Amino acid sequence: PILWVAEYKLAEYIDGSSVAVCLTQAITDWTLAFFLMTISVFFVVPFVTLVVLYGIIARNLVSNRAAMLRARPTKPELSLKARKQVVLMLGAVVLSFFVCLLPFRVLTLWIILSTDQTLHDLGLVRYYSLLYFCRIMLYLNSAMNPILYNLMSTKFRRGFKRLCQDAGRLLLELVTLGSRKENSSRGRRGTLSLGMGT
Structure with missing residues (x-):
């Protein structure tokens, strides 16, 4: 569907020259629905799924005293400490997912919903600074899990x-x-x- 949303046209560059651009703006209702669905499917649904499933895992880890006693009958406090460490790690994974992906999704939504004039007023340097920051955060999400697991x-x-x-x-x-x-x-x-x- 992105091919039908994208618009190829000539635009004026900063120096006044004409350049070809490919825009993906949500001008019609269906394009807006498409982009909102994309953000929902690739950000909101995974985030909610992580929160729910990791929440269930965390609750079972912390509240199941019988399993703790079976794991370490002589030192249940060590088992509780290990379980809390796992819960902390799960929370860190969810938090890193949210913090790393949110800026890119917000920027994408803002670019799609804003007018050409708004983007023009932002300026090229600020636009690319925002874009590169959001992309770095997006890529950082892929590298964060092994780092978190290693640290915790x-x-x-x-x-x-x-x-x-x-x-x-x-x-x-x-x-x-x-x-x-x-x-x-x-x-x-x-x-x-x-x-x-x-």
């Missing part, structure tokens, strides 16, 4: 460290195996050339 989970840190060590060992084995094969083939070639020379 000792199990994740241990697992990640083990993964890096295993990958390092595997890489070392591949390099060593490759150099052995290379040395072995050189030795065969040397033997072959010696045999042919006699």
Whole structure:
């Protein structure tokens, strides 16, 4: 549907020259509905889903005392501390999703609903500063989860460290195996050339 929403036209650049632009403004009711639906599907629905599901998980983690006693019958306070840490991590994941994606969605909605004059009055430098900030926040969301897990989970840190060590060992084995094969083939070639020379 974005192809039917987009409008290709010539516009006046800052220096007065004419440039081709592709605009996606919500001029009709159906285009406005399309963009609102897109924002809802890709921001509101995932956010509400995260809040509801992580809320259920958090409630079960904190309120289920019997499971805590089964996990660590001798030291239930350690189990409670670990569960609270998981709840805190889940909250941080939801918060980072919201904080990182909200600026881009708000900017998108503002650009679509505003007039050409409003965007022109904003100025090119401020417009691109806003756009780049929102894009960086959007991309940062993709990188935040591993960082949060690393900061907040000792199990994740241990697992990640083990993964890096295993990958390092595997890489070392591949390099060593490759150099052995290379040395072995050189030795065969040397033997072959010696045999042919006699």
